[in-house]
Amino acid sequence: MLEVRAVCEEELAAVALCIARAFRSDPDDIRGMVEYFHNSLSGDTIPRLENTRVAVLDGRVVSVVLIHDRQMLVRGVPVRLGFPPLVGTDPDHQGHGYGALLLWDSAEYMRREGYHVSLISTETERFYERGGWSNFGHYHKLTLRIPEAIPAATALAGEVRPANLRGDLDPILAIFSRNNRDASGPAVRTRRFWEEFAANWAFDYPIYHVAAVGRRIVAYLRNGYGRRLVEFGVLPGAEEAGFSLILHACREAPGSGGGGS
Ligand SMILES: CC(C)(COP(=O)(O)OP(=O)(O)OC[C@H]1O[C@@H](n2cnc3c(N)ncnc32)[C@H](O)[C@@H]1OP(=O)(O)O)[C@@H](O)C(=O)NCCC(=O)NCCS
Structure with missing residues (x-):
């Protein structure tokens, strides 16, 4: 049976592992990512179980979308922003549509909760476009090479x-x-x-x-x-x-x- 919904407290460890396995393959990296996820849950957002959306297949967490609840300034005026910093499907379950389902669920959740906008910077645009996000193409990233000789501060x-x-x-x-x-x-x-x-x-x-x-x-x-x-x-x-x-x-x-x- 497939469920797409908010996470339950007792599933948080499974969620962390699912995200970690989506992004990393080395066991040490997976451990580091689990830690990062816990920091992310407790440090950078208002932690609410509703903000972590999961796809659960036969009792196993197979895909996760974490939504940070923030206020963003638009010309100095605060609007409510849903920022999904982490989206991941367990590698054993990728390509079966769980990620897309969860994106739809997350967008629906944000609409229901009264978020004004959701933004993400990503290199997997097509994935988010399938979930209903639009590509504005306004993102700029600047990579600078550090000079051999760094000038002294005045x-x-x-x-x-x-x-x-x-x-x-x-x-x-x-x-x-x-x-x-x-x-x-x-x-x-x-x-x-x-x-x-x-x-x-x-x-x-x-x-x-x-x-x-x-x-x-x-x-x-x-x-x-x-x-x-x-x-x-x-x-x-x-x-x-x-x-x-x-x-x-x-x-x-x-x-x-x-x-x-
Ligand atoms: C990206 C990811 C979450 C997709 O999850 P999934 O459950 O496999 O996705 P779905 O099966 O629902 O695929 C949905 C669509 O997105 C596309 N898609 C999947 N991964 C993609 C990627 N990395 N780049 C572009 N498109 C991608 C799929 O091809 C599919 O489109 P299609 O139906 O036209 O073929 C998963 O591959 C993953 O966890 N990757 C590692 C972590 C990551 O990169 N997260 C996203 C950036 S934060």
């Missing part, structure tokens, strides 16, 4: 240090809000979001750094595993401090020769 650039997401939260929030108040696309970040993010995500290196001039924080940067500049904010007039944050991230990047890992 003397004016201020001090770069790892952020303390509790103590430094007010200035980081202020920079984020100021930078994005008229923008379209960024998620609305409540204080609670940052506090839960800070409390629940465990990384073995500091992902946020700040630049301070005197005691004042004027820029921040979020680093994605030393390989991506995920997020960057700087106050007007403090661009040099922002620049030194970027140089710092380049120096720390794996393979840059700067000692990063």
